[in-house]
Amino acid sequence: MEQLEEYIRGLKKNRFQVEYFETGKEFVDYAIRNLPTKASIGFGGSMTLEQLHLYERLSEAGFNIYWHWRNSEIIDMKERALNADIYFSSANAVTKDGKIINMDGTGNRVANTFYHHEEVFIVCGINKLVETVDEGIARIEQIAAPKNAQRLGVNTPCVVTGVCTDCTSKDRICNVLTIIEKNTNSNINVILIGEELGY
Ligand code: SF4
Structure with a gap:
C-alpha cells in the first residue's frame, strides 16, 4: 500500500484525478452509480475492460456505449467512440512519477486517451x-505487445517467439507510443485497481 501511495502521489502531482479500488467489481459498481446516465461512452480496445465485463455491466445499466470489440458490423464504431462524451481505455504502464504509457497499432485508442472528450478513464491493474x-x-x-500480437494472430515474429525484435512487419502492432505526462483538457481520471488486469 505504501508503494501504491507513491504512484497515487505521482499521478496527482501531474494533475490526474485518481481513484483506487481493491477489486474490479468495486470499480464497476462505482462506475454504474456515478457516470452521468445521458453521456455517450466510447471504449478503446482493452483486455482490462474485457476482463471487467464493463461493456456488459454498463449496457445492462442502460448506458450507451460504442466499442468496436462489440457490434463489429457497424463500420463507423471507432468514429462513434471518438465522438463520445466519455472514453474508457486501459494503460500499458503507469510510472511511479505518474506518467501514463501506451503503445498502439492504428493510433485510435491512444489518441482518444488525451484528446476530444469531456472525460477519460484510464483503468489500470497493479500489474x-x-x-x-x-x-x-x-x-x-x-509482455504487452507480444501477447496482444498473439491474441490478434497477426504475422509478426513475436507471435512465434513471444519476444519483440522491433520488427518491420507490415502487421506490426507497435506504431504509436504515447507518454501522457500531465493531464489535458480531456480531464483524465486514472483508476487503479488492486488486481492483475489485462497484459
Ligand atoms: S515491434 Fe513487432 S516484434 Fe516487437 S512487439 Fe511489436 S509487433 Fe511484435
Whole structure:
C-alpha cells in the first residue's frame, strides 16, 4: 500500500484525478452509480475492460456505449467512440512519477486517451505499475505487445517467439507510443485497481 501511495502521489502531482479500488467489481459498481446516465461512452480496445465485463455491466445499466470489440458490423464504431462524451481505455504502464504509457497499432485508442472528450478513464491493474518510463517501454516490448500480437494472430515474429525484435512487419502492432505526462483538457481520471488486469 505504501508503494501504491507513491504512484497515487505521482499521478496527482501531474494533475490526474485518481481513484483506487481493491477489486474490479468495486470499480464497476462505482462506475454504474456515478457516470452521468445521458453521456455517450466510447471504449478503446482493452483486455482490462474485457476482463471487467464493463461493456456488459454498463449496457445492462442502460448506458450507451460504442466499442468496436462489440457490434463489429457497424463500420463507423471507432468514429462513434471518438465522438463520445466519455472514453474508457486501459494503460500499458503507469510510472511511479505518474506518467501514463501506451503503445498502439492504428493510433485510435491512444489518441482518444488525451484528446476530444469531456472525460477519460484510464483503468489500470497493479500489474501495469512500473518504476520508470524505460521500464514501462520494456514492459510493452516484453509482455504487452507480444501477447496482444498473439491474441490478434497477426504475422509478426513475436507471435512465434513471444519476444519483440522491433520488427518491420507490415502487421506490426507497435506504431504509436504515447507518454501522457500531465493531464489535458480531456480531464483524465486514472483508476487503479488492486488486481492483475489485462497484459
Ligand atoms: S515491434 Fe513487432 S516484434 Fe516487437 S512487439 Fe511489436 S509487433 Fe511484435
